[in-house]
Amino acid sequence: MPQGRIVKVLAGYYYVQDGDQCWQCRARGVFRKKGITPLVGDEVVYEANGTEGTVTEVLPRTSELIRPPIANIDQAILVFSLVEPDFNPQLLDKFLVHTEAAGVDAVICLTKADLVPNISEIERVWAYCEAIGYPVAVTSSKSKSGIEEIRARLRGHLSVFAGQSGVGKSSLLNALFNELNLETAPISQKLGRGRHTTRHVELIRLPEGGWVADTPGFSSLDFQAIAAGELGLYFKEMRSRLGECKFRGCLHVNEPNCAVRAAVEAGEIQPARYQHYVEFLQEIKDRKPRY
Numbered sequence: 001m002p003q004g005r006i007v008k009v010l011a012g013y014y015y016v017q018d019g020d021q022c023w024q025c026r027a028r029g030v031f032r033k034k035g036i037t038p039l040v041g042d043e044v045v046y047e048a049n050g051t052e053g054t055v056t057e058v059l060p061r062t063s064e065l066i067r068p069p070i071a072n073i074d075q076a077i078l079v080f081s082l083v084e085p086d087f088n089p090q091l092l093d094k095f096l097v098h099t100e101a102a103g104v105d106a107v108i109c110l111t112k113a114d115l116v117p118n119i120s121e122i123e124r125v126w127a128y129c130e131a132i133g134y135p136v137a138v139t140s141s142k143s144k145s146g147i148e149e150i151r152a153r154l155r156g157h158l159s160v161f162a163g164q165s166g167v168g169k170s171s172l173l174n175a176l177f178n179e180l181n182l183e184t185a186p187i188s189q190k191l192g193r194g195r196h197t198t199r200h201v202e203l204i205r206l207p208e209g210g211w212v213a214d215t216p217g218f219s220s221l222d223f224q225a226i227a228a229g230e231l232g233l234y235f236k237e238m239r240s241r242l243g244e245c246k247f248r249g250c251l252h253v254n255e256p257n258c259a260v261r262a263a264v265e266a267g268e269i270q271p272a273r274y275q276h277y278v279e280f281l282q283e284i285k286d287r288k289p290r291y
């Protein structure tokens with residue numbers, strides 16, 4: 001039985017890409033009974049009958065995003081503009097916590113390099129990101145710099161772009177795939193209203209192998225599902241030291257003989273990262289249970 005990947009869900013139809021062909025499919029009724037909803041990104045078994053097909057089986061997922069609903073994402077391109085809006089290290093760490101919690105690799109993409117007159121300013125932000133331990137790319141969709149590096153990082157992955165409104169996600173996708181001509185709007189019209197130009201989820205197949213979601217991910221960034229005791233796991237450079245704290249269940253704030261705080265004092269963990277950890281921990285402790 002043929003297999004393919006769902007690239008779009010629209011009006012009750014699942015669009016299953018198999019090689020160069022895209023099949024418009026209905027899903028078997030049995031999924032509804034089992035509580036399975038086929039998602040964009042799912043690898044599926046389908047039956048072709050004439051011009052339409054039927055999805056008969058959804059293969060096991062390696063990951064599942066809720067907003068936007070996409071299965072099997074293995075990489076997030078975290079898009080942050082250097083200016084307009086200014087680079088926001090706290091928000092970056094929030095995104096990194098979410099990608100780590102979702103079990104997805106992250107690449108940091110610093111955009112709008114053409115708007116920064118001072119190279120040393122770009123280098124400062126780049127060095128900060130690099131020290132956290134993720135790949136970093138500096139791009140400009142206007143002067144088309146850094147675009148090939150992002151393209152190379154997409155190869156062989158199922159990627160989603162994430163980042164706040166106006167940082168240049170659509171422009172970046174446009175620069176990557178000229179022919180797409182995604183809708184972009186001037187930032188002044190968009191900021192403050194929280195409007196997203198991009199609406200539905202669709203996977204774009206890359207000629208060199210791999211897939212990209214055309215819509216931004218991680219639109220909701222509260223820590224609702226993350227427990228205080230887990231947070232340290234999602235800070236990459238803390239994770240490896242967690243076993244060295246004196247107390248089991250150490251939250252790395254006031255406890256004696258804490259390996260994380262020792263690493264901050266030794267300059268092995270950046271103070272800003274630790275500061276964000278403490279802020280997020282407080283946010284988690286303060287959150288109201290959701291009824």
Ligand SMILES: Nc1nc2c(ncn2[C@@H]2O[C@H](COP(=O)(O)OP(=O)(O)OP(=O)(O)O)[C@@H](O)[C@H]2O)c(=O)[nH]1
Binds near residue numbers: 183197
């Ligand atoms: N100078 C310059 N402007 C850019 C660059 N990338 C994006 N912009 C501008 O920034 C504004 C926002 O860009 P978009 O690509 O729409 O941003 P977005 O992240 O997709 O925004 P949402 O759709 O709201 O999530 C537009 O006016 C773009 O022209 C860049 O590399 N250089």
Ligand SMILES: [Zn+2]
Binds near residue numbers: 245246259
């Ligand atoms: Zn500790």
